[in-house]
Amino acid sequence: MTELRPGDASLLRKVNTQVTLRALRREGVATLTRLGRITGLSRQTVEAVLDELGERGYIREIPPDEGVMGRPARRYGFRADAGHVVGLEVGGDGVVVALADLNGDVVAWERAELGDDMAAHERIEAARDTVLKCVNGAGVAHKRIWAVAAGTPGIVDRTGRVTLSLTLPGWTGLDLAEVAGRWFGCRGLAANDANLAALAEHWRGSARHASDIVYVLIGHRAGAGILIGGRLHRGRSGAAGEIGTLRQVGWEAAARDLVKDASAAEVFEAASKGDHEARERVERYAEHLAVGASALILTVDPDLLVLGGGGYSQAGDVLLEPVRRHLAELCVSAPEAVASTLGDEGVALGAVRLALDHVEREVLGLQ
Amino acid sequence: MTELRPGDASLLRKVNTQVTLRALRREGVATLTRLGRITGLSRQTVEAVLDELGERGYIREIPPDEGVMGRPARRYGFRADAGHVVGLEVGGDGVVVALADLNGDVVAWERAELGDDMAAHERIEAARDTVLKCVNGAGVAHKRIWAVAAGTPGIVDRTGRVTLSLTLPGWTGLDLAEVAGRWFGCRGLAANDANLAALAEHWRGSARHASDIVYVLIGHRAGAGILIGGRLHRGRSGAAGEIGTLRQVGWEAAARDLVKDASAAEVFEAASKGDHEARERVERYAEHLAVGASALILTVDPDLLVLGGGGYSQAGDVLLEPVRRHLAELCVSAPEAVASTLGDEGVALGAVRLALDHVEREVLGLQ
The missing domain is CATH 1.10.10.10 (Winged helix-like DNA-binding domain superfamily/Winged helix DNA-binding domain)
Structure with missing residues (x-):
């Protein structure tokens, strides 16, 4: 003391x-x-x-x-309800919002679908509307919102500014933390979506008992989040885990091949029922996923690999089995590989954790 | 306090x-x-x-x-000479030994050449002879050697046992820490060579002012060492940084191509004099090196990339320039890339640092 x-x-x-x-x-x-x-x-x-x-x-x-x-x-x-925090994911195809009290218990969820090609101001407006719907629906006074944190694809620096987005139109250069804070006149924070999902998995998911974690957020574009000693490792510019941008890893092409004429859930479903073409497609996808994951694993040598991302992580063994098999071939020392248990709520939940960390440290002085 | x-x-x-x-x-x-x-x-x-x-x-x-x-x-x-530590590199083609006092000042160096195909017991005996020659030549009493640390290629676990060596015959399973400690009846330690070289670079080399560092030790087989927050990150099984084992990265094939009919130093020399074929060969090598380094960089997002390894790191701009060019293409946010300043002494010097850490903590109670 x-x-x-x-x-x-x-x-x-x-x-x-x-x-x-x-x-x-x-x-x-x-x-x-x-x-x-x-x-x-x-x-x-x-x-x-x-x-x-x-x-x-x-x-x-x-x-x-x-x-x-x-x-x-x-x-x-x-009084856990003395204040609240909002955590949200703003992605290419949707917004997921979680409203939580000071104990981190989520008291309300809200979702909205978005279009891939929406302009930045439209995406921000849709996110704001969804957040307000969530908070108002729960009957929480705006002055009781003490922090808002947002997760989004791309590289987000320590101040919460998106320095590079390869997917969302007009997103590069956006000060997402400032935008999110303005909605309630409170502190705004922002971080990369995969980073927040990794944080959530350590807080409330499959990675509670692990210390060094590689989390791969699967989707149209895959990203990764890394925890070292239980703490988020963001890197110098916030680009830690951006292995998916390396062409040689081939994540993007593999994801395009997987969903070329059906949704990912449909392909996984068909594969699990024994459809030959679907199985081959999942096999190719799993191999590419394993190559990128191996690059992360052979760098960090983590305790645990978590595969997450709504629609993908729920695929279960039909995806996990070939991924594990390829990892065993590719890595001199492959860690245990598990699926996320948080479904499509991981990023928003990680944003809640980020906002709570801020409140506990700066408002309550608890950390 | x-x-x-x-x-x-x-x-x-x-x-x-x-x-x-x-x-x-x-x-x-x-x-x-x-x-x-x-x-x-x-x-x-x-x-x-x-x-x-x-x-x-x-x-x-x-x-x-x-x-x-x-x-x-x-x-x-x-009294910095109250005790001493020995740090050594046991590699495929040679042994490098450093004898240092308690301030970490190296008071004697010793080297010996080894053959790639030597049996494990021959390699150990040659290492021991070189260490004894170094200590005896400096006139330091054996009881004044308080710790011996060895760096070697391959995966070395936290206890100092080689759990996997793909290059040195009979090396897998060797308790190198125990072997090294036996020479003077003191504490023995062992770690991966690239990890120790990274430690040395942070202590006395190009990376003194950086916190998160990726160090690539170039040679017939390239390895990498990672520091996070100035501390060595070894990973769960000691395999952190083993990206060179990933076939897709292609480091090994690239190194074979580089030195297929000449030494690396000769190829770099010819390239720097404008020899067209040598320049093309270095260009190909640099590209492969950059792909592997990019996988490390896109995982860790470090402050600094250091290229080390005797004979390679001294190549200077003839290698650094194309590596930097490819990194800029491959990485969304490439860090500064520099050459090691420690020549072929990095691994042994890192072993000295590892041994000193032990002595300062366990013997002197200083850490």
């Missing part, structure tokens, strides 16, 4: 507040006595801190259970 | 010793008064600690300069 000089009263008060809030958030509900014991602070200090936190709306007093005799000890709880 | 209970005397003494030794090592030479001021310890405590460190041979009293009048203050210095 930070050592404080006795005279440094305001800093001391801030630290006491953080310690108490952290303890209460972990405990869920606690009495004043219990909080004093956990934090090591005096009863008087805890009382003062709780008053302040109550005024700010971060905590509330929990009414005593009915039927309790005598004078029950006062109990306090963290 | 760790908080200590007043009764915890032996731990307190240990911490005081570490603090004083760290201060003295940083200062080089210091008086008792100065050490007291830096460490915040009492004169009496510093005196007791210095006595103990003197008995262990880690420090010595520096005699006063001649001609100083009156009674000069006693001065103490860290």
Whole structure:
């Protein structure tokens, strides 16, 4: 714990507040006595801190259970609904929005379809409409939205600006973080979609127990996100994991071949039913996917490879089996390969995590 | 700083010793008064600690300069020669040995040529002979060797065992760390050669000011080492950076083509003099090198790419120029690419750093 000089009263008060809030958030509900014991602070200090936190709306007093005799000890709880965050994916063909409380529990989802060829301002407007529909539908006041984070394909720098988009018209140069923050006059954040999906998978998906993770987000264009030691590795310019842009890897051509006359789900369905041509097509796709994944694996040597992306990750063994087989051939030491369990919600959920990280650090002072 | 209970005397003494030794090592030479001021310890405590460190041979009293009048203050210095470490490279065609003191200053080098087809026990014996020649030639007592670290091609796990070697006969399964430690009855360590060269480049080479680094060790077989946040990233099985094993990258075939009828140095020399066939050969080699480097770069998005490897890294612009040109084409955001400044000494120097890290942490308690 930070050592404080006795005279440094305001800093001391801030630290006491953080310690108490952290303890209460972990405990869920606690009495004043219990909080004093956990934090090591005096009863008087805890009382003062709780008053302040109550005024700010971060905590509330929990009414005593009915039927309790005598004078029950006062109990306090963290108000997870004191604020909310919005996480969204803005992709080529759709928007997915998640509204979550301060515990990260998603209280509302909203989706909309978009066209590949929409102009940037139309795409932004559609994203904004979907976000507002989600927040208004849940009855959350706009001033209670403390941060909005957006995930999108392409290279997004540390400030949340899209520095390169090869798929979305007019997207290169867009300050997506600034745009997203403007909707509620709060902090906006933005990151690459595959990076956020990797973050979500570590938080709530298949990769909870892994530390170094390679996540491949499959789709018309595949991207990858990398976690090192459980933390997102974005790289110097935000381009970490952009192996899909390497022509030699052949991801884009392989994806085009896969869906040339049917949706990916249809091809996987046909293949799983034994259709010969569909099986061959999936086999070719799996091989290309494995070559790119191998380049990532032979660079990072991760604990786990996760394949995600709505419609693709749900293919199951019909895709996973050939991918695993090719990985075993290509990699001197192939890690376990699993499918994402988050369906098409990974990117939005990762955006929620990114927004929560900001709120916990900058607003609540919890990290 | 760790908080200590007043009764915890032996731990307190240990911490005081570490603090004083760290201060003295940083200062080089210091008086008792100065050490007291830096460490915040009492004169009496510093005196007791210095006595103990003197008995262990880690420090010595520096005699006063001649001609100083009156009674000069006693001065103490860290004894960098109290112990030594050995760092070596055991490769396909040679051994390079560096003997260094506790400051990491190399006091002796030794080299020997080896044959590609030597049996494992012959290669080990040749390495041992070269190491002994180096240590004995420098007149350092064997008991003063505190750690030996070896770098070698192939996959080396965290315990220092070679789990896969595609080049050296009988090398797979060798516990190289154990073998190296046996020579002086001290701690032995081992790691992949490219990983150690990357470490050296960050310590004393071209990459001193970079944090995320991709280092490609060029040779008959190219390997790569990766630093994230200035720290070596070895991966789950020690296979991080093994992109050269991916056939699609084509490094091995390209290297064979480059040196099919001459040494690499000769081809680079001819190319730099304008020989048309040599230039074309270097161009092809550079393109393949750039494809593999791009796979690493598009995964990690590093601050810096370093090309190393004796004979290759000295090629200079005749190789660097086409590599940079291809990287710019292949990577959405190519980092700066530079040549190693450590020649063929990089791997051994990185092994010295690995051994020193062990000694500083486990013997001196400095990290």
